[in-house]
Amino acid sequence: MKLLLVNTNQTRMPDPVPPIGLSYLASAVRDADHVCTVFDLTFRPAYEEDLKAHLRDTRPELIGLSLRNVDNTAYPKSVSFTEGFQEVVRICRQVTPQTPIVLGGPAFSLFPEQLLEKLGADYGVPGEGEIALLDLLQALQDGHPPTEKIIHPKGGGQVNLNTLTPAWDLFETNRYFRDGGSLNLQTKRGCRYKCSYCSYPLLEGSAVRQRDPVKVVDEMEFCLDKYGIDYFFFVDNVFNYPREHSIAICREILKRHLDIHWTAYTSPGVVDAEMFAIYKDAGCDALDFGSDSMSQVGLSSMSKWFTVTKIKDATRWCRENEIQISHSLIFGPPGETMASVEETIANVHECAPDVVIAMIGVRIYPHTPLARRLVKKGWIKEEDIGLEPVFYIENALREHLFERLQEEARKHHNWILPGFSKKMNHPMLFERLRAKGNKGPMWKMIA
Ligand code: SF4
Structure with missing residues (x-):
């Protein structure tokens, strides 16, 4: 399966955040013999045309959106990030309307139903994704798309952390x-x-x-x-x-x-x-x-x-x-x-x-x-x-x-x-x- 992972985080203040969770996840996906590419919004204030080109070039069979925070957690100057997430979904749907979208990351894990509904995504993986995302890829590859939108790892398993390696070459x-x-x-x-x-x-x-x-x-x-x-x-x-x-x-x-x-x-x-x-x-x-x-x-x-x-x-x-x-x-x-x-x-x-x-x-x-x-x-x-x-x-x-x-x-x-x-x-x-x-x-x- 061809998977595109999108890092939706654009916050760079005070520092850009190296997406370590996504890096470990991408590595696990490649180890399972799937093809994984990454599109990272962190250094791209204007990304629409680049993302469209990436989607056309790579034709992913599944798109994973990593959602880090729903807002900047600061009061009183709170800034919500959900409109930004919606924009990424809109672009993906426009270019590859048949490709399922799966949500993940800490923000999704805290607000799974709300974000699935707000973004109109197909699936979501709460918690760590190294097992559940591979389960989803396998199910899609086998032609048996899950009927449930929220994907938990089969048997409730957790990844062995000693298998983690980062895929920094993709970033x-x-x-x-x-x-x-x-x-x-x-x-x-x-x-x-x-x-x-x-x-x-x-x-x-x-x-x-x-x-x-x-x-x-x-x-x-x-x-x-x-x-x-x-x-x-x-x-x-x-x-x-x-x-x-x-x-x-x-x-x-x-x-x-x-x-x-x-x-x-x-x-x-x-x-x-x-x-x-x-x-x-x-x-x-x-x-x-x-x-x-x-x-x-x-x-x-x-x-x-x-x-x-x-x-x-x-x-x-x-x-x-x-x-x-x-x-x-x-x-x-x-x-x-x-x-x-x-x-x-x-x-x-x-x-x-x-x-x-x-x-x-x-x-x-x-x-x-x-x-x-x-x-x-x-x-x-x-x-x-x-x-x-x-x-x-x-x-x-x-x-x-x-x-x-x-x-x-x-x-x-x-x-x-x-x-x-x-x-x-x-x-x-x-x-x-x-x-x-x-x-x-x-x-x-x-x-
Ligand atoms: S629960 Fe754990 S992670 Fe959360 S603030 Fe307390 S020590 Fe830190």
Whole structure:
């Protein structure tokens, strides 16, 4: 079968996102002896004619659209991406009206029925696609198209993560690295934690499945040798859990004497001084902590399992090891007060991270503990948690919170407010910074 995978993501701020999930998927498709091509919208603001030409040239028998996010998850300046998805479907239908379209990716997995209906697609694969998409290709090849639109893997199986290899040859990998400063890879899937608002356990499962550290570092070494990529981004939800798995990856990097650097998403819940020292030795120079709040009220509200003291320890240990640190925070969850907001701000100043990324309001995703709690309380109806973004902001804060956080952002250049800020929206400036060889997450350059 001839499959065309379309990466519909066009967001390039602050950095273009190397589509690691699609890259692993394309590789699995080729390994199963199907023909796979990729059309990537990331570097194509105007893509219609190119996509039409690609469709005419390749005549795919199945088109897979990867949908990463339904919106930019920022409040108050929310931007919906669904019209963009509709446009891609329109073009595909115009050129290849008989070719079935299958949807996948995190956005689809969260809103399967809504997106199938909105886009008029034929099929959808929620969750990881390495098995279900191959099942669909096989069924189409056998002349037995599925009667159900939502395709789950036969027997509910999950892919063996040690079989993953990226198909970066199908993407503009060198450009992703040049413009984005790093290349993504994944060392595990799943998250065992239950933060109230978070959809990741729904997307990847609550059991953590790990890749063999040797395979992870094989992938890094391959990218270093083939593309000269020497900066990596571990896109796991929580790189430092399980701690020993992350340490084993570091030891493998050290064993091979790889001259590389890396960054990751981490949690302050699983930290100690020795861990950061090993990370540093293995090339880590920046970590983004999903701290969410620096008040106990905020942490408890979002079901975080660590304390403010732990966040301060993590920040101090990173600084001692010359690892740059950013804290991502969410202001306004249920129960937050101006006193807890001030407590968070004071604690941020006390521990002085390099950068603070402050989100206002909690994006409500379906089937999360927060969504269930708010539906039960009558704050929102279940059917209203859909493609149009809804944010929870504690009522008592609405009057002062925006102004208070903007005041911090005006006074401190290292405070980024994605819902307001222009600090992370300067494409020309960022391109110049990257052209000078700056690598790693863009926030490092604001610090
Ligand atoms: S916020 Fe992070 S740690 Fe919490 S459930 Fe989501 S992925 Fe897991």
